[in-house]
Amino acid sequence: MLRGAEIVLQCLRAEGVDLVFGYPGGAIMPLYDALEGSGMRHVLTRHEQGAVFAAEGYARVTGKVGVAIATSGPGATNLVTGIADAKMDSVPLVCITGQVRSPLIGTDAFQETDVFGVTLSLTKWSRLVRTLDELPAVIAEGFHWARSGRPGPVVIDIPTDILKATREFSGAAKFTPHARPADAKADGGFTDTVVALLQQSQRPVALVGAGAKLSGAVSELRQLLDYLNIPTFATVHGLGAVAQESPYYLGMVGMHGTRAANMALHETDMLLVFGARLDDRVTGDPGRFAPHARIVHFEIDPAQLDRVRPCDLPVIGDLAETIPAFHAELRKIPIHSTSSGQASRKTGETWGTQFSDWSEWRAVACGAERRESDPRGLAQPTMRFLDELFSRLPQDSVVIADVGQHQMWAAQRYRSNSPRGFITSGGLGAMGFALPAAVGVQLAKPEACVLCVSGDGGFQMNIQELATVHRLGLPIKMVIVDNKYLGMVRQWQQLFYQRNYAETDLSDNPDFVEIAKAYKIHGWHLNENTMVEDPVASETGNLIEKFLRSPQPELLVFDCHPEANVFPMVPAGAALSEMVFEEE
Amino acid sequence: MQAFHIRYRNTQGTLMRILNAASRRGLDLTSVQAGATEQDYHATLQMEVTSKQTGQLCREWYAIADVIDVRSTGLTREHGDQRSWASPHPPASAGVPAQSALA
Numbered sequence: 001m002l003r004g005a006e007i008v009l010q011c012l013r014a015e016g017v018d019l020v021f022g023y024p025g026g027a028i029m030p031l032y033d034a035l036e037g038s039g040m041r042h043v044l045t046r047h048e049q050g051a052v053f054a055a056e057g058y059a060r061v062t063g064k065v066g067v068a069i070a071t072s073g074p075g076a077t078n079l080v081t082g083i084a085d086a087k088m089d090s091v092p093l094v095c096i097t098g099q100v101r102s103p104l105i106g107t108d109a110f111q112e113t114d115v116f117g118v119t120l121s122l123t124k125w126s127r128l129v130r131t132l133d134e135l136p137a138v139i140a141e142g143f144h145w146a147r148s149g150r151p152g153p154v155v156i157d158i159p160t161d162i163l164k165a166t167r168e169f170s171g172a173a174k175f176t177p178h179a180r181p182a183d184a185k186a187d188g189g190f191t192d193t194v195v196a197l198l199q200q201s202q203r204p205v206a207l208v209g210a211g212a213k214l215s216g217a218v219s220e221l222r223q224l225l226d227y228l229n230i231p232t233f234a235t236v237h238g239l240g241a242v243a244q245e246s247p248y249y250l251g252m253v254g255m256h257g258t259r260a261a262n263m264a265l266h267e268t269d270m271l272l273v274f275g276a277r278l279d280d281r282v283t284g285d286p287g288r289f290a291p292h293a294r295i296v297h298f299e300i301d302p303a304q305l306d307r308v309r310p311c312d313l314p315v316i317g318d319l320a321e322t323i324p325a326f327h328a329e330l331r332k333i334p335i336h337s338t339s340s341g342q343a344s345r346k347t348g349e350t351w352g353t354q355f356s357d358w359s360e361w362r363a364v365a366c367g368a369e370r371r372e373s374d375p376r377g378l379a380q381p382t383m384r385f386l387d388e389l390f391s392r393l394p395q396d397s398v399v400i401a402d403v404g405q406h407q408m409w410a411a412q413r414y415r416s417n418s419p420r421g422f423i424t425s426g427g428l429g430a431m432g433f434a435l436p437a438a439v440g441v442q443l444a445k446p447e448a449c450v451l452c453v454s455g456d457g458g459f460q461m462n463i464q465e466l467a468t469v470h471r472l473g474l475p476i477k478m479v480i481v482d483n484k485y486l487g488m489v490r491q492w493q494q495l496f497y498q499r500n501y502a503e504t505d506l507s508d509n510p511d512f513v514e515i516a517k518a519y520k521i522h523g524w525h526l527n528e529n530t531m532v533e534d535p536v537a538s539e540t541g542n543l544i545e546k547f548l549r550s551p552q553p554e555l556l557v558f559d560c561h562p563e564a565n566v567f568p569m570v571p572a573g574a575a576l577s578e579m580v581f582e583e584e
Numbered sequence: 585m586q587a588f589h590i591r592y593r594n595t596q597g598t599l600m601r602i603l604n605a606a607s608r609r610g611l612d613l614t615s616v617q618a619g620a621t622e623q624d625y626h627a628t629l630q631m632e633v634t635s636k637q638t639g640q641l642c643r644e645w646y647a648i649a650d651v652i653d654v655r656s657t658g659l660t661r662e663h664g665d666q667r668s669w670a671s672p673h674p675p676a677s678a679g680v681p682a683q684s685a686l687a
Contacts, residue, residue, distance in 0.1 A: 120597055121604045125649045127596055145649055178593065180652055303647035306639050 004132050005034035005163040008096065011139040012040065014172030017067050019043065019058065019443060021051040025071025026111055028098030030163035043443065043472065046464035048075050050436035052082025053462070056091050057440030060423045061398055063216070065092040065146050066440065072098045073111030076157070077118060081430050083153045084122045088427025089237065090214055092151035094142055095119075099128065099159040116157050124152030132165045136173040144175045150301035151214060190315050190322070191329030194272075194296050197313065199333070201270035201294070204230045207253060207282075210237035211275010211300060215319040218419045221274060222246075224327040231268075233261035235276050236411050239422045244415050254282040255570045256408040259579060262570065265290055266577040273297045273311070275319050277304050279427065280572075288575035298322050376582065379409065379564035381531035382481060386413040388536060388544055389451065389479065397449040398423060398441050402434035402458035404488040406481035408566045410453050432461025435478065439465060442474040449477065449548060456482040456509050466519040469553045476553050480512055483560040491565045494583065496572075516555040523555040585614065586633050587657045588641065593650040594625040602627060602651070605644045609637060624652060 002010070008031060012020070019041045024032045035042050045051040048070040055066030070079050076097040086093040100109045105128075116128045125145035127138045135158070142154040198204055206228065212221040218241050225232050225242060233253040234242055242249050251258035253265055265271070271293040276282065278297075283289040286308035297304075297311040298319055305314045315322050374380055386409055390399070399414060401407040401424040414422050423441065425433040438452035459480050469476055486504040493501050513523030524547060530540040547556050568579040592598050599618055606613055611631050618627040633641065642654045 116597065117600075120600055121608060178650075178652075301647060303640075303643040305643060306636075310639075 001166040002169040003030065003034060003164060003166050004135055004158070005030040006038070007132070007135055007167075007169050008139065008158070008163070009034055009038045009040050010169065011136050011172045012067065015139070015143045016064065020067040020069055021045055021054040021058070021440065022069030023048045023051055023071070023075060025073075025075045025098065027072035027100055027160040028069060028075070028096075028163075029071075030160060031069065031096070031098065031158075042069075043439070043468065045436060045439070046467050047462065048078035049081055049432065050439070050462050050465045050468065052079045052093070052095065053085070053430075053433050053436035054440035054443075054465075054468075055093055055095075056082055056086055056433075057400065057423065057437030058444045059086075059091050059093055059151075059440075060089075060437070061420050061441045062444045063092075063214070063420070065094055065143055068093065068095045070095070070097050071111065072100055072115070072160075073113045075111075076115035077113055079155075080119060080122065081428070083119055083155065085425050085428040085430045085433065086153035087122050087124065089425065090151050090210060091153065092146040093153040094146050095153065095155045097155060097157045098163070099157045101161045102130070102159045103161075105159065115155065119153075119155045122153065123155050126155040126157070128157045129159065129162055132162050132167050135162065136169070136171075137175065140173040140175040144177065148177070150304070190313070191326050193313060194315065194326055195329050195333060197270060197294055197296060198330075203268045203292075204228075204270040204272065205264050205268040206230055206232040206272045206274065207265065207276055208232060208234045208238040208241050208274050209276025210235070210241075211298070211319050212238075212241050212323070213275075213419045215275065215300065217318075217320040217323050220320065220323045220327070224323055224330075227327060227330060228272075230272075231260075231264040233257065233264065235282050236422075236424060236426045238276065239411060239414055240416055240419045243417050245417075252411055254576075255284070255572075256412065256566050256568065257570075257576075258412075259568055262568070262576040262579055266575065268293045271295045273299070274323070275299060277427070278308055280308065283308050284570045284576045284578075285573055288577075291575075298326075374565075374567055376565075378561040379566065381528035382406075382558065382560045382564055383409055383413055384531040384534075384536070385481075385526070385528070385558050386410055386453075388531070388541065389548070390415055392544060392548055393451065394449050394548075396445075397421065397451060398445060400424065400434045400438045400441060400450065400452045402452075402454040403429045403431045404455040404458060404486070405483070405491065405564070405566050406453055406455045406487070406560075408488075409481070412566075431455075431458035433458070435459065435462050435476075436465045436468070438476045438478070439468055439472070439474060442476050443472070450475075451548075452476055452478045454478070454480050455487060456480055456484060456506055456512070457486045459512070460509075463515065466516060466521055470519050470521055474553055475551055477548055477550075478516075478553070478555045480555070480557045481560045482509065482512070482557050483562050483564060484509055485562055487560075487564075488566070490563075491569075494563070494565070495569075495580070512555060512557045521553050521555055522550075523557065526556060526558045528559050528561060585630055585658055586638055588627075588629045588631075588645075589655040589657070590627045590629070590645055591621075591652040591654075592625050592627065592648070593652065594620070595650045598648060598650040599625075599627060601648045602629070602645055605641055606631060609641075611637070 021043045052068040055068040059066030079095050100112045142156050146154045212218050232248050233250045250260040253261040269292050271290045295311040296313040298315045399422050401410040434452045434454045442450040484507045490504040516523035547554050567581050613631050615630040645654045
């Protein structure tokens with residue numbers, strides 16, 4: 001006979017889970033009681049939001065399901081932001097919440113919240129467990145939905161009496177999804193059509209999102225892109241999927257994307273989308289998004305099609321299957337050679353002329369000219385600082401960016417070919433994500449250098465997780481880009497609200513190095529003036545080296561100019577071609 | 585007025601998820617009928633929607649784990665809308681309908 005709590009742990013192990021993140025409380029106490037001696041590793045964060053973000057970090061870097069545990073009521077509601085984040089960014093996540101005793105449900109009992117109802121629109125699937133008998137099947141089904149198709153968050157709410165009750169347990173359940181009469185999936189026929197469209201096109205481009213990473217199809221995607229040899233760009237979640245050195249790669253697209261990527265997207269007559277949602281930060285004004293293009297959308301989740309603009313040809317299916325099928329068909333048609341001798345399909349004269357000077361476009365795209373995106377130069381030291389950091393990172397490092405200006409600078413400067421090497425809260429844009437997510441990443445990859453880049457606003461949203469970092473001795477390298485403002489909001493206030501800096505001033509920030517010290521974590525300060533010299537002074541370089549190579553957790557506070565802005569910028573509601581490059 | 589016919593398994597929250605797809609868009613549900621059929625459950629929803637919303641709703645409903653099938657009737661194309669927002673449902677991938685993209 002096993003208690004319900006023990007059955008939960010057995011079922012988690014059967015799903016391959018050996019690490020969970022959580023925070024105990026009344027209704028979930030039986031599960032914590034069963035943890036002792038179960039062999040399941042539990043990481044105590046200092047807030048439930050820290051737990052769910054840590055589970056997300058673990059899931060994002062491994063591709064496995066992350067598990068977060070919380071108690072009923074406030075414990076469960078504190079998970080909500082992380083659940084929404086996982087939904088937006090397709091992160092496989094299972095949240096297990098304690099619930100008040102079954103007879104008390106619906107009575108507004110102490111710490112009772114309808115977490116099932118609260119999270120209904122944020123989850124891919126959820127259950128309030130009603131009997132101990134159904135518990136194993138519920139867990140099996142929950143994990144199935146979390147990791148299948150487009151991954152997403154699942155909530156399993158378990159009343160405390162079910163966690164305490166006992167029954168015979170013969171093993172974890174298996175879940176077989178019900179067949180639907182007409183599940184849409186690309187058959188082999190799509191390849192002819194895509195190839196035919198490609199042959200009609202004069203200015204084809206490719207846009208890469210997170211889908212190829214989630215499908216484990218990065219290698220197949222790179223082979224296809226090498227063969228296509230057409231201008232290619234990535235969303236923030238697509239960073240790392242395309243090899244940086246590829247001659248056709250134009251960098252990040254969207255609101256803070258490169259001029260080259262946004263202009264190519266605006267001018268194209270055929271857009272191949274590989275696993276991207278095409279949200280408003282990528283498209284700008286949807287009515288003027290790729291206005292001349294036919295869109296072929298490779299996507300696993302039909303619900304993502306036609307969200308902002310109808311696509312001309314949906315290719316529904318796992319990119320691990322559809323990309324190789326397309327590539328194989330493509331190889332059957334005659335190809336032309338470029339001057340570099342690379343296989344390429346024919347491109348029209350107009351496109352060829354427009355992209356005649358690839359080196360110039362790539363210089364902008366890849367940041368050889370930082371000034372291009374910062375005419376006043378106020379952000380130069382910060383971009384230089386990020387360049388200095390990123391260039392010193394060992395291979396297979398992971399960068400976790402929080403949300404705000406530093407996030408976009410980091411995305412613009414990121415230069416790794418590691419598919420899961422850049423992690424951020426992209427869709428939801430949840431400040432406070434980075435530090436706890438870095439905890440999950442470092443636990444998943446104990447040998448990797450994990451660099452957490454935050455702003456001064458976001459870092460304070462989950463600053464309590466410094467205690468988790470210290471307790472576990474995680475050698476996370478934490479950077480705060482400190483401009484003493486809620487920088488991105490301030491930037492918008494400057495540009496669109498007549499410099500009315502309402503409630504964005506953080507000039508009374510605490511001394512972050514002293515705070516780190518209180519958590520027994522060593523801290524450093526670096527002034528932006530250290531980044532003026534080119535190359536940077538050897539002592540500055542040495543400091544950065546020492547910071548990155550330390551076997552301990554370290555915090556580095558970089559003082560950023562308060563009015564530094566992120567450019568290029570596509571103002572909200574503008575077309576991608578209407579990028580802004582300076583303040584006035 | 586658009587009518588949507590949704591077959592689903594009556595598991596926890598499935599009907600709520602279906603209704604939520606409308607409420608999150610601020611749509612007024614003119615009529616909702618739901619009940620058991622011989623094999624599963626069937627809901628009929630009526631509301632005023634644009635053709636763009638029709639496509640989005642149908643795809644979002646079909647993405648719900650226990651939804652089996654989604655059909656819509658009474659679709660009216662918006663004047664001047666050259667592109668179709670309302671793809672077939674269940675959503676069809678390239679293959680058979682793909683030729684239309686070449687037209």
